[in-house]
Amino acid sequence: MSVEKFNQISPSEFFYSNRDLAGFSNPTRSLYTAVREFVENALDACDQKGVLPDVRLKIQAVDPEKHDPKHYILTVSDNGPGMDSKYVPHAFGTVLYGSKFGLKQARGMFGLGATMAILYGQITTNKPVTVKSCTDGQTQDKFEILLDIQRNKPVILRHSTKPASKRGLSVSICLEGDYSKAGGKIRDYVYETSLITPYASITFDDPKGQKFHHPRFVRDMPKPPTIIRPHPHGIDVERIRRMIVESQFEIPSIDDAMIEKVRRELGLAKKNLGFDAMMERVEKKWKTLTRQVRVVISIVSFLGMDLERLSKIKIEDIDVPNKKLFYWDFGDSQSKSVDIDSESPYYKQLTNTVQGEPLTTFLTKRFQRVGPATAVKFAEFAQIKPEKRMGTLSNQELVHLSDSLQKFDEFLAPDSSCLAPLGESPLEKGIKKFFSPDFAAVVQRPASAYSGFPFIIEMGIAYGGEIKTGGPHIYRYANRIPLLYDEGSDVVLKVVNEIDWARYKIKGEPPFLIVSHICSTRIPYKTAGKENVADRQEIERELRLALQFLSRKLAAYMSKRGQAEMAKKRANLYAKYIPLIAEFCTELAGKKKKPDYSQMLEQNTLELATKEAEIETK
Structure with missing residues (x-):
């Protein structure tokens, strides 16, 4: 009996094998899609910064004498804010990497299109993408990048800098295309884009030497959209689970830097007080302490250790149901535990850290247009206690919460x-x-x-x-x-x-x-x-x-x-x-x-x- 071999593939390898999904099914469609993706990126960049767009699109045949389909060089340049050089390799050499995954309107939404165009160009011509970026109007960074398809990582072939006088971004790829068939669609695309983006100036130089210029005829730009929190009707169980994890405060690492932070906030300088004397100082300073330090002090209160002893252990887990705190003692090289006294004044601080926010706080802080009164009404509707800690919800309760969020009809309409x-x-x-x-x-x-x-x-x-x-x-x-x-x-x-x-x-x-x-x-x-x-x-x-x-x-x-x-x-x-x-x-x-x-x-x-x-x- 043969043994099946299981493999995991990267996003870039998946789209390499299934590029039809992203609109790169043949030379005609691929040339049009590549044009569209790069022009949309240019317009998005200008929109986000409130810059009146000047976009230039140029398509050149590598060998004009050859018949289609053949290799073309596609270049799109803009006058936008440019891109920080540290982001360029990943932005143009990694599939599903980008800045468009937040909840706001943008032309692009998958973090896929431009990189797919680069990937298509690479697999049809084996040529790198050339990216020129200037963010300050003084220095331009130039990259030549290939995409490592198996690892979904960029390979930087060359990186250089030179003086520049204008901000903006220019992307150039070599790809196989069929302009004789795609030309009509590309011209229509530029024409129709000018209609819906009247504040943009768009120039298209085609392979036949023709120039199509569409000047802007209004100067008023739409107000840039803002990133918003999700609406309760637009999430599922997995999204809720992730939001709960994000809302839970991590147990801080008790390293030298953290111990120094505790000393500084308690005003201990370099001197080391005994446990009892330190806790007396804590009572006086509690209201001025940051959240991280409060959590560390709560841990200290149950361990009964001073700061010097604290530097020799590592917290492993806080088991609230069983009221246990587990830690690793580097001196004895073994795991140990202490009981958590629920009557302690520090118990609530520690358990809240692990168990997350109450339901009503979670709703008002994590969702748009949900106030305290609406949160309480929802808790009654869902038959969940308003003070229920989100970190204590079971899987079944998470599913019930998700269903209730979808069905509750008293949430305000989404923020536009x-x-x-x-x-x-x-x-x-x-x-x-x-x-x-x-x-x-x-x-x-x-x-x-x-x-x-x-x-x-x-x-x-x-x-x-x-x-x-x-x-x-x-x-x-x-x-x-x-x-x-x-x-x-x-x-x-x-x-x-x-x-x-x-x-x-x-x-x-x-x-x-x-x-x-x-x-x-x-x-x-x-x-x-x-x-x-x-x-x-x-x-x-x-x-x-x-x-x-x-x-x-x-x-x-x-x-x-x-x-x-x-x-x-x-x-x-x-x-x-x-x-x-x-x-x-x-x-x-x-x-x-x-x-x-x-x-x-x-x-x-x-x-x-x-x-x-x-x-x-x-």
Whole structure:
């Protein structure tokens, strides 16, 4: 019988074998995905520091004479804050390493995309990534890095510095791509990114020598999002367990540095008092002692040792249920224990250290928008004592706590300060600049939440002008990322297809478009490739409400437009036939002078102008 061999693989090795998951399935898709990941990183860096982005994208063929697919050099540069040189190797040479794992809105969210592009370039061309970074406007660090796939670690081939005059970051990789097929999507991506990021200047130099420049047309940037604490509805058992561990205060190491800290806070200087004299000093100084020192003193009180003796032991465990304190005695080279007296004034200090915070304190300190009154109400709802220490919860109690947090409906809605929507005015300006429509309307829905993650829906609708027929044309965005692939399985298309457009006076395939933007701390993408959004019920509802609101505005415009067209036809008829009727009536009456019908025509012209003015104001 053969023995199976079990192995553990690194994240980089997993994605090396399954790169399709991240959007690197073929040369066409891979070139587009690499462009997108690097441009998004550049825009995110500028957004976080409030810098108006100047992003330059350049794609060069290594051998222009070869046919696609072939090797290209992709370079993306920005004017952002740059990256500290100590982080560069890991940021560009480690899969699942980054700064985007906190609860705030960002284009990137997996710590995966840019490194996957580098990994793809390495496995198709065996060339390193070149990173140039300047954080102070004076010195630029240049790295050439390969990724050790098996160990998921960076290999620095070269590192040099030189004087620089501007801050920013530049990333350059060599990869196999097919620009003849990907070029259209890349140009669309740059174009659509400019629409949703009107405060950015983006320049694209393509392999054919063409330059596509999209200057910024607004200078107001959205307020940078803030990192927030989690919402009770958005966590599970594992997250609660980790939060409890984080909330528990570690037993401090009683080394020379700690003993010196205790001496300093007790005002003992270098002299060593006996145990009793030291504890008398503690009683006088207790209120001024730091938490760490209080824990050490509590341990000392049960051990009955002075500080000199304390330096010769190591605390192993504090067993609260059995009221035992275990320690290793280096002098005797053996483990020993002492009883913990529950009547001691130091008992509570020590047990609280091990058992963690009370439930109500845990809720108010670790979650957003949970006050003391709400915490007490929740404790009653969950049938858990408010003073219950989190470190004493059993596995079954943890599961019950998690379920109760999900079901309790008196928590306030999630805090939306972690979101940075574009805003109605910039979105409307973008739509009007790019499409010059006859009609445009936008709406930003109030913040909502799914599974405890806040999100905001922004949507625009436009009709006529330079918009092509065959609508609705749908432009999908998530955290200001254009979503160009997999439209058929996206929640936005589902909502659009469910609308009865005839009800809103839209028939056939007229020239109109819909721009949809979802911003959230956690976009529920269906894949790591970030191309389509799952149909979460709450998101679907907000999309539908936004679209219905805008559709009613469009219907009102179409109604006014129809009335204006009727008024125009009527005016044309009056202008054509009233003079003829006047002439006929004059002849019939045997008169020489025609009646004055100019006032009638003026009234008709005024009515037409009024109708057209009403449309212009919409």
